[in-house]
Amino acid sequence: MTALDLDLDTDLAAEREHLAASRAALKRMRERAEALFATGDQVAGDAYAAETLGRTLARRVAELADDPSTPLFFGRLDFAGDTAPATEPGGEGDLDHAGRRYHVGRRHVTDERGEPLVLDWRAPVSRAFYRASARDPQGLAVRRRFGFNNGALTSFEDEHLDRGEELGTASRILTAEIERPRVGPMRDIVATIQPEQDELVRAELADSICVQGAPGTGKTAVGLHRAAYLLYLHRERLRRAGVLIVGPNRAFLAYIAAVLPALGEVEVAQATVEDLLDRVPVRAVDDPAAAVVKHDAGMAELLRRAVHAHIGEPTEPITVSDGSYRWRIGLEPLHRVVQETRRENLPYAVGRDRVRARVVSLLQRQAEARRAESPSDAWLRRMGRCRPVVDFLDAVWPALTPEGLVHALFADPARLAAVAEGLLTPAEQALLTWAKPARTAKAVKWTAADAVLIDEAAGLIERPAGFGHVVVDEAQDLSPMQCRVIARRSEHGSITLLGDLAQGTAPWAATDWRQSLAHLGKPEATVVPLTIGFRVPAAVVAFANRLLPALAVDVPPAESLRRDGALDVRTVGDLPAATVAEVRAALAHEGSIAVIAADDAVDGLRAALAAAGVEAATADDPAAGARVTVVPATLVKGLEYDHVIVVEPAAIVAAEQRGLHRLYVVLTRAVSRLSVLHHAPLPAELR
Numbered sequence: 001m002t003a004l005d006l007d008l009d010t011d012l013a014a015e016r017e018h019l020a021a022s023r024a025a026l027k028r029m030r031e032r033a034e035a036l037f038a039t040g041d042q043v044a045g046d047a048y049a050a051e052t053l054g055r056t057l058a059r060r061v062a063e064l065a066d067d068p069s070t071p072l073f074f075g076r077l078d079f080a081g082d083t084a085p086a087t088e089p090g091g092e093g094d095l096d097h098a099g100r101r102y103h104v105g106r107r108h109v110t111d112e113r114g115e116p117l118v119l120d121w122r123a124p125v126s127r128a129f130y131r132a133s134a135r136d137p138q139g140l141a142v143r144r145r146f147g148f149n150n151g152a153l154t155s156f157e158d159e160h161l162d163r164g165e166e167l168g169t170a171s172r173i174l175t176a177e178i179e180r181p182r183v184g185p186m187r188d189i190v191a192t193i194q195p196e197q198d199e200l201v202r203a204e205l206a207d208s209i210c211v212q213g214a215p216g217t218g219k220t221a222v223g224l225h226r227a228a229y230l231l232y233l234h235r236e237r238l239r240r241a242g243v244l245i246v247g248p249n250r251a252f253l254a255y256i257a258a259v260l261p262a263l264g265e266v267e268v269a270q271a272t273v274e275d276l277l278d279r280v281p282v283r284a285v286d287d288p289a290a291a292v293v294k295h296d297a298g299m300a301e302l303l304r305r306a307v308h309a310h311i312g313e314p315t316e317p318i319t320v321s322d323g324s325y326r327w328r329i330g331l332e333p334l335h336r337v338v339q340e341t342r343r344e345n346l347p348y349a350v351g352r353d354r355v356r357a358r359v360v361s362l363l364q365r366q367a368e369a370r371r372a373e374s375p376s377d378a379w380l381r382r383m384g385r386c387r388p389v390v391d392f393l394d395a396v397w398p399a400l401t402p403e404g405l406v407h408a409l410f411a412d413p414a415r416l417a418a419v420a421e422g423l424l425t426p427a428e429q430a431l432l433t434w435a436k437p438a439r440t441a442k443a444v445k446w447t448a449a450d451a452v453l454i455d456e457a458a459g460l461i462e463r464p465a466g467f468g469h470v471v472v473d474e475a476q477d478l479s480p481m482q483c484r485v486i487a488r489r490s491e492h493g494s495i496t497l498l499g500d501l502a503q504g505t506a507p508w509a510a511t512d513w514r515q516s517l518a519h520l521g522k523p524e525a526t527v528v529p530l531t532i533g534f535r536v537p538a539a540v541v542a543f544a545n546r547l548l549p550a551l552a553v554d555v556p557p558a559e560s561l562r563r564d565g566a567l568d569v570r571t572v573g574d575l576p577a578a579t580v581a582e583v584r585a586a587l588a589h590e591g592s593i594a595v596i597a598a599d600d601a602v603d604g605l606r607a608a609l610a611a612a613g614v615e616a617a618t619a620d621d622p623a624a625g626a627r628v629t630v631v632p633a634t635l636v637k638g639l640e641y642d643h644v645i646v647v648e649p650a651a652i653v654a655a656e657q658r659g660l661h662r663l664y665v666v667l668t669r670a671v672s673r674l675s676v677l678h679h680a681p682l683p684a685e686l687r
């Protein structure tokens with residue numbers, strides 16, 4: 001053993017000791033939180049306080065959970081210079097870290113005296129771990145990265161930035177993390193966030209950003225880590241307002257569900273756009289041509305007109321009997337009330353309340369003049385609800401429900417035509433009109449696209465509650481009207497929009513991010529590309545990229561960090577038999593295996609695997625731990641598997657209008673190996 005090896009061993013032993021001490025300290029912190037939780041109700045003054053305190057403490061306990069299989073810290077920062085007087089790290093105005101050493105990890109861990117053992121990766125001083133370079137060391141002398149195996153510290157890697165040493169993407173530890181065979185759900189990337197990703201993760205809360213990135217460039221990872229970062233920095237504000245993650249489907253949400261809790265963030269809402277539209281149950285399927293019309297941006301204006309068409313002009317004065325008095329409001333002031341309120345452009349229901357309040361206040365002025373005293377609150381309420389006032393309201397500003405509004409439009413061609421001028425052709429109007437309308441809005445069998453329109457109507461009628469920050473993944477598939485669903489939920493907050501125009505498979509998929517951003521109400525957001533691929537091996541990227549010219553989108557090319565990986569494209573006679581054989585062969589390697597095929601071929605392949613004794617899971621249960629998953633092509637967006645077996649690309653392309661885009665998504669799911677089995681010729685664009 002050389003002196004250098006000995007030094008390394010001593011260093012490693014010291015780091016392991018620090019890890020053990022940190023774990024013990026975290027355990028103490030958790031036990032303390034648990035004890036507080038147990039006695040919380042005795043401390044709190046009343047039931048409400050007890051509940052609030054209980055929730056806070058339960059959250060604290062959950063946040064302090066220690067997962068022994070993930071490292072508590074993954075880096076160390078040695079700042080250059082002489083030791084400065086001790087300061088609170090990460091605190092405001094703490095600029096002088098000279099000579100100090102910090103371990104960077106998933107959360108703050110402090111010892112019994114309150115001294116930091118591990119700093120949260122989101123703390124301001126941790127930024128240097130991700131951003132410092134030989135050119136700009138940001139005060140660092142040495143950056144150390146730790147290698148872990150199942151929670152055990154096994155190695156480290158030092159970069160003496162002060163001596164111009166920098167590994168960048170050549171880091172062994174980064175390479176090992178990227179090339180690690182994938183199993184189960186998505187994991188966090190805190191240990192290896194790259195500088196171009198970190199800039200997005202740490203963008204200001206007020207800034208909305210749009211990330212365009214090729215498959216596997218880490219868009220999803222960036223979005224989730226940005227949510228965690230913002231929650232750390234703006235804890236109180238975002239806890240109150242809420243953070244929402246929007247993903248394309250349940251399988252995707254299940255796949256990403258564990259990432260934020262692993263980062264200590266247990267209170268983030270995760271939903272599909274459909275989940276957000278819970279006002280009506282969806283019980284019918286859209287005709288594709290009708291759906292395209294319903295998702296068009298013009299529907300927003302159409303519905304706006306439809307709502308406003310309900311506002312009428314007063315035709316009679318109001319007369320109210322009030323004991324021995326009779327109050328009267330003439331036509332002219334009533335006209336003024338309606339006009340004034342109309343000009344204020346309030347949500348419709350708020351406008352109705354405003355009209356009511358203004359009428360009552362006219363009554364009040366008369367009453368005060370006659371009786372020389374202010375009427376009571378009860379009197380004001382009674383006036384607001386009396387028959388003549390309600391009749392007046394129902395005539396000029398009738399109460400509306402979103403369902404009722406859409407029902408009335410689609411049940412009555414004349415009503416639709418009256419608001420559709422310049423927006424829909426007669427043929428498009430005919431697509432929307434029901435042949436046999438249900439009698440009431442309640443009885444309608446709504447479609448998914450109707451639910452979007454009802455949400456739009458609801459936004460015109462009421463003031464929607466929003467989130468403080470919304471992360472939208474696979475955003476290229478949002479229609480203008482779906483963008484508006486999200487805009488209503490982020491009006492006073494910011495958004496992180498993630499997507500890849502080349503992966504747009506919806507009929508209304510975006511071709512230009514600026515348009516999506518305008519529909520989202522964030523036209524000022526910057527569009528930032530991510531160009532380093534962490535998932536798909538270079539050979540597989542090159543194969544999938546043959547499709548790009550046919551996809552008709554302008555996207556910056558990405559470069560894969562992965563030189564390993566295997567691609568195997570084969571003509572076969574019997575697809576199910578070849579699939580079973582391929583799965584069997586793949587089982588000899590480590591990692592997850594997915595068979596991806598056109599949706600209508602999935603059952604047959606699953607049956608063939610079952611007959612051969614191979615157990616296969618469905619995509620929406622990634623935690624189930626099955627090695628093999630059979631996934632329909634339309635559900636695989638955003639997911640990844642170690643070994644991907646694509647069955648009959650031509651059938652995937654033929655199954656839908658944007659089939660080539662779908663195939664591009666399917667071909668870019670592989671982490672280590674991609675096998676393509678085909679019986680029919682490959683699509684021409686791929687040859």
Ligand SMILES: Nc1ncnc2c1ncn2[C@@H]1O[C@H](COP(=O)(O)OP(=O)(O)OP(=O)(O)O)[C@@H](O)[C@H]1O
Pocket residue numbers: 177178187188189192193194197213214215216217218219220221222500534535637638639640668
């Ligand atoms: N900095 C990083 N260090 C290690 N792994 C990373 C890093 N960035 C991304 N990855 C990994 O690369 C893979 C792809 O990331 P992710 O799913 O976020 O990409 P994406 O751009 O959303 O892909 P898609 O366009 O297919 O949805 C994941 O396994 C992720 O953990």
